[in-house]
Amino acid sequence: MKTYFILFLCYLSFASVYSQNDIQIEYGAVFKNEKREIPFDIVGKDENGYYLLYSEGKYGQGDDMFLRKFNLDLTPSGQELNLKDETYENKFSSLGVTKINDNIIHVFSLMTDTGKKYYYQFVNLNTFELSEKKFITEIENDTKNANNSISRFIISDDENTITLFYTIPNKNKETAKIRVQTFDSSFVEQTNTTYEFPYNNDVLSIRSVFSNKNKELFILCKVYDSSKILSDESKHQYEFQLFKVTSDNLKLLTKIRPNNVHLRHLSTTLFDDNKLVLTGLFSVKDMYAMTGVFSAKIDLETGKQLYANYNTLSTEFFSKLMSDGKKKDKAILKYNEGKRENPNYILKNTIKLDNDELLVLAEQNRSFTYNYVTTYYSDNIAAIKLDNQGNVIWSNKIGKRNEKANVYIYNSFFPILKNDAIYLFYNGNSKNLNHKTGFIANSFGSDESVFLSTKIDAEGNYTRHILCTKEELEGVTIRPSLYNWIDDNTLLMFGQDIDNLKNQRFIKVIFK
Incomplete structure (x- = not known):
């Protein structure tokens, strides 16, 4: 077995050096990756260690795929498994890696001359083989190459049922078809059924596939009135349709047509x-903007819509982070006239709260290319907090600026519902701790760069706290989207040196 890691710090692997009122941070030793x-992805943990998926490239977007084992003190064990055999070449595509009971299971496909074949492999965690x-x-x-098939791999909450969902590859003007196969946890087939949608491929777009606690499968689709307007949504000639997969057919439960x-989503x-609650951002003028929040609650037995609301956000929300002055006054006037919207917002998370209330989290996302x-x-x-009828209780904007050239994996945020509060973890700037309006400093490229926690209370008020300083992280930057829970109160997160990706480390976020 090749060893790809060497430790260059030899102190105690996890040292608790930071604490705030309700969160404690423990720092793992910095280690150096030779490649x-x-x-x-952080796959999971057991009594033998931790398991992570690695790949080449500054985003981890390389063709190879390695499962690496870390010791329980989160130092590298030197053990790894290559999940992509050299003989697979470019025919290989992974559907997912997950831990089930005492094994890690990997599901993948290989292209052939006649189609696409699906396989699975187990990793024995006791022997790491x-x-x-x-x-x-x-x-x-x-009538089309199987490489165009969309595939999904779903494991039930009790880990006893595995569902493989995929589309049958045929042409745009032909009827859209799918196949659903179910297996037990040892991949013994239980069912195998092919279904047809009442639409052709050129007007049907499958948006999400999910199952409920009863292991019933549901498919959310976007259906267009005509294939001629697929690139022109300004006419709003489309609707969302929710299907339930039964033993005999696809049962249409409900339709939602934009008002x-x-x-978009x-x-x-x-x-x-x-x-089921469906939530989305809607806009009047620009599809990449946010005029308000849509919310609809569906009874999955009957398909009845219990409510469907379009909540337009207030002028106060629109101007929340603007400095007082003539520019703000002009912007508010244009907003009230319907000439301005909240620009570039993307729905990121919808979190269940007590009393069937929801917290909708969105973020301003965009990219700009200049001179390569x-x-x-x-x-x-x-x-934005919604009540149990889908109406807005309160809304707030939190100033953040993640601006990074050529790399996006340090951007965005990770939300957590814990101890009756919402925590947003992200890279920030210590200059912004008390920011409410006006200019906000960039999170990267200065000594003020920090890893922040923004705590939101039940009324929508928020406070920022520094979790880790640049000095404490020793040049490492945390990646908010790379995490896993060790237990109910301990979150494992990962970071690396932006300028030297080989320098890496873990931190533990412990909720008291």
Whole structure:
């Protein structure tokens, strides 16, 4: 087994050096990775250690895929498994890696001359050995290459049922088809059914596939009135349709047609009483803006819409981070006249709260390319609380500026619901601790760069706290989207040196 890690710090692996009232930070030792490879997923933990997926490239976007084991003190063990055999070449595509019971399971596909074959492999965590690949099923080329098939790999909450969902590859003017196969946790097939939608491929777009606690499968689609307007949504000639997969057919549960607004995306939030809430941002003028928040609650048994609301956000919300003056006055006037919107907002998360209330989190996202350099912007956060009828209780904007050239993995934020409060973790600037309006400093490239926690209370008020300073992190920058829970109160996060990706470390975020 090749060893790809060496430790260059030899002090105690985790030292607790920071504490605030409700959060404690523990720092792992900095370690050096000999190759230019970074992790893109923290798979899980057991009594033998921690398991991470690594790949080459500054985003972890390389073709190879390594499962690496870390010791329980989160120092590198020197053990790794290559999940992509050299013989697979460019025919390989991974559907996912997850931990089930005492194994890690990897599901992947290989392209063939006749279609696409699906396989799985187990990793024995006691011996850290990879089993031989085992065949699951095959998609055969229909009237189109199977490489165009969309695939999803879903594991039930009890980990006893595995669902493989994929589209049958055929042409745009042909009827859209899917196949659903279910297996037990050892990949013994239970069901195998093919379904047809009442639409052709050129007007149907599958947006999400999910299952409820009863292991029933649902498909959210966007259906267009005509294939001629696929690139022109300004006419709003489309609707969202929710289907339930039954043993016999696809049952249409409900339709949601935008009320003369842009409604680009709907997120799905399941409730224990077999209810579903669909949330999305809508805009009147620009599909990449936010005029307000849409919310609809669906009974998954009957398909009945219990409510459907379009909440237009207030003038106060629009101007929340603007400095007082003539520019603000002019902007407010244009907003009230319908000539301005909240620009570049993307829905990021919908979080269930007590009493069937929801917190919708959105973020200003954009990118700009000039002279072969792309700058990624992940800026201000919008937090909007909805009551159990989908109406706005309060809304607030939180100033943030993540601006980074050529790399985006340090941007954005990670939200946590803990101890009756919402915490937003992201890279920030200590100059912005008390920011409410006006100019905000960039998170990167200065001695003031820090890793922040913004705590939002039940009324929408927020305070920022420094979790880690640049000095404490010793040149490492935390990646907000790379995390896993060790236990109910301990979050494992990962960071690396932006200028030297080989220098890497973990931190633990412990909630008291």
